[in-house]
Amino acid sequence: MNSFSPPIPSATFKSILTLGLNLTVPIADRPHNHCTSNQTLTPSIFPYHPPRSITVRTDTLLRPFIILVLSLFTLRLLATRLRHTLPLPPGPKGLPVIGNVREVRAKRDKPLWITYSDWARTYGDVFTFKVFGSRTVVLNSYKAITELLDKKSHNYSDRPDMPMTIDLMRWDWNIGLMRYNDWWRLHRRTFHQFFQPRALPEYYDIQTERTTLLMQKLATSPQDFFQHIRNHSGGIILEIIYGYQLQAKNDPYIKLADDAWVGLKEAGNHGSFLVDYIPILKHVPSCFPGASFKTKAEVWGSFTDQLKDCPWAFLKQSMEEGMAVPCFSTRNLEKFKISCAESGQNSVMEEVIKNCAAVSLTAGADTTVSAVLSFILAMVAYPDVQARAQREINEVVGSRPPEFSERENLPYIEAILSETLRWNPVTPLAVPHRSVNDDVYDGYLIPGGSTVVANAWAVLHDESLYGPDTMRFNPDRFLSKEPGQKLPPSPEPIAFGFGRRICPGRHLALNSIWLVMTYLLTSFTMAKELDSDGKEVEPVIEYSDGLSSHPRPFQCRFIPRSRYLHA
Numbered sequence: 001m002n003s004f005s006p007p008i009p010s011a012t013f014k015s016i017l018t019l020g021l022n023l024t025v026p027i028a029d030r031p032h033n034h035c036t037s038n039q040t041l042t043p044s045i046f047p048y049h050p051p052r053s054i055t056v057r058t059d060t061l062l063r064p065f066i067i068l069v070l071s072l073f074t075l076r077l078l079a080t081r082l083r084h085t086l087p088l089p090p091g092p093k094g095l096p097v098i099g100n101v102r103e104v105r106a107k108r109d110k111p112l113w114i115t116y117s118d119w120a121r122t123y124g125d126v127f128t129f130k131v132f133g134s135r136t137v138v139l140n141s142y143k144a145i146t147e148l149l150d151k152k153s154h155n156y157s158d159r160p161d162m163p164m165t166i167d168l169m170r171w172d173w174n175i176g177l178m179r180y181n182d183w184w185r186l187h188r189r190t191f192h193q194f195f196q197p198r199a200l201p202e203y204y205d206i207q208t209e210r211t212t213l214l215m216q217k218l219a220t221s222p223q224d225f226f227q228h229i230r231n232h233s234g235g236i237i238l239e240i241i242y243g244y245q246l247q248a249k250n251d252p253y254i255k256l257a258d259d260a261w262v263g264l265k266e267a268g269n270h271g272s273f274l275v276d277y278i279p280i281l282k283h284v285p286s287c288f289p290g291a292s293f294k295t296k297a298e299v300w301g302s303f304t305d306q307l308k309d310c311p312w313a314f315l316k317q318s319m320e321e322g323m324a325v326p327c328f329s330t331r332n333l334e335k336f337k338i339s340c341a342e343s344g345q346n347s348v349m350e351e352v353i354k355n356c357a358a359v360s361l362t363a364g365a366d367t368t369v370s371a372v373l374s375f376i377l378a379m380v381a382y383p384d385v386q387a388r389a390q391r392e393i394n395e396v397v398g399s400r401p402p403e404f405s406e407r408e409n410l411p412y413i414e415a416i417l418s419e420t421l422r423w424n425p426v427t428p429l430a431v432p433h434r435s436v437n438d439d440v441y442d443g444y445l446i447p448g449g450s451t452v453v454a455n456a457w458a459v460l461h462d463e464s465l466y467g468p469d470t471m472r473f474n475p476d477r478f479l480s481k482e483p484g485q486k487l488p489p490s491p492e493p494i495a496f497g498f499g500r501r502i503c504p505g506r507h508l509a510l511n512s513i514w515l516v517m518t519y520l521l522t523s524f525t526m527a528k529e530l531d532s533d534g535k536e537v538e539p540v541i542e543y544s545d546g547l548s549s550h551p552r553p554f555q556c557r558f559i560p561r562s563r564y565l566h567a
């Protein structure tokens with residue numbers, strides 16, 4: 001017991017222990033022969049003098065209540081003590097105060113998800129580290145991720161504070177980085193209505209037109225295929241969101257989205273900059289030695305502002321001129337005018353719609369590019385897979401590209417899509433989540449307020465789930481060989497994030513990727529580049545680090561095989 005505890009008066013202590021407090025209740029004058037239940041009826045031969053007061057023993061009333069309160073209190077105390085006696089997940093041993101800053105900030109020769117996968121082999125599939133008091137828990141297995149982020153998503157749907165991206169680079173309007181609150185919910189609802197599966201047929205025409213155009217561009221200047229694919233993804237989003245038609249060359253909004261994405265990609269993984277762990281650093285002047293992050297944030301932040309404001313200004317101007325094409329933004333603006341005109345929420349809703357529009361361009365364009373490039377790289381590196389896919393399309397639909405309605409008749413193409421998402425996931429560490437309250441997993445304490453990182457790459461390369469040689473592109477993993485054979489988990493919910501924060505644009509993205517895949521397979525054979533001796537050159541399979549991961553530049557020959565190119 002604490003030696004400074006105040007002494008408890010012994011009488012009080014005794015009465016608490018015995019719970020025998022007596023209460024004297026004065027009784028007002030009552031008529032004769034009116035008895036309370038506590039009084040014994042006295043034979044009438046004795047004269048009866050009613051008492052001036054009665055004593056009620058409160059223990060009969062209060063005892064059960066006090067016992068209940070004390071038991072609950074004790075149970076809670078025990079539970080809290082037990083929690084604090086639970087161990088934290090294992091992890092690299094840190095130094096006092098600075099924690100694991102050396103390990104986390106060490107110069108890496110490999111991407112962060114590979115480093116985490118290596119650590120998981122040493123410490124286990126759930127490990128933790130701390131940097132300057134900021135705790136991170138990394139989940140590296142399917143079981144841990146589904147148990148925590150999916151099944152307990154009420155506790156894991158928050159986002160950590162990100163001083164670099166949110167405060168310095170002003171990405172506070174990005175739904176993907178918002179804290180888990182009503183403001184986020186309002187954005188998510190607005191977004192969901194336009195990107196849920198039943199809303200998607202509305203975008204089929206835009207997706208098909210843009211994909212046909214992509215094939216024509218690839219036929220005329222195949223060497224620029226990286227840029228054509230970038231324009232294709234950005235063009236679809238810009239048209240769906242702002243009703244904007246891409247310029248044939250050097251489109252300013254594509255350039256803006258690229259510039260803004262560079263910063264987000266570098267800073268988006270929590271802890272990429274030390275200021276994420278020591279928020280007070282954000283107040284350091286940019287001229288200070290070692291404060292180069294402030295200069296970077298200023299440059300990147302200006303792109304963030306422009307990305308939010310410039311396409312929106314275009315939309316508002318086209319609306320004023322009566323030239324706006326119906327799209328996500330115009331339809332939403334019309335809708336909120338009808339529903340909110342009288343409640344005075346217009347400006348708030350306009351901000352929500354503007355934020356949702358800009359985030360689509362940020363979150364939607366670059367990610368889809370990465371998946372399409374991965375598919376092309378796989379087709380170049382694994383020509384047998386490509387030949388089999390082309391055979392399937394020829395047999396099922398002939399020489400024309402398939403339509404969305406024919407998707408279920410093409411199981412091998414579906415398996416290629418799954419394998420593309422698995423082989424090199426676009427966002428290998430997804431976006432960090434944050435635990436709200438303390439939780440227990442597998443006997444370990446996950447403290448509330450921890451940054452929780454899901455290593456999607458580790459799960460998608462887990463041989464116990466996806467079979468041997470997970471670095472190899474092998475769509476057969478997703479095809480059952482015998483009836484009743486158990487297939488591996490679909491990579492879709494892992495590649496697109498978790499729980500209540502799962503990517504709301506995934507259905508649109510999957511449609512775009514599927515369409516490009518089928519058009520490419522119908523229109524071209526994607527082949528290895530030839531060297532000066534006419535020998536095939538193996539493509540380099542390497543990916544960039546960061547929030548989203550892209551194949552590093554590789555070469556591909558697009559050999560035409562269809563009349564659709566010139567349609």
Ligand code: HEM
Nearest residue numbers: 176363364367368426427430431496497498501503505509
């Ligand atoms: C291959 C394409 C894509 C991939 C791999 C992808 C992946 C992801 C991931 C991993 C997250 C974070 C989930 C989490 O926190 O657990 C996310 C969030 C998000 N994505 Fe996507 N995405 C893709 C395409 C798109 C598209 C096309 C759009 C919009 C049209 C979009 C809009 C969003 C939004 C708004 C969020 C934030 C959700 C929230 O925090 O509530 N994404 N995406």
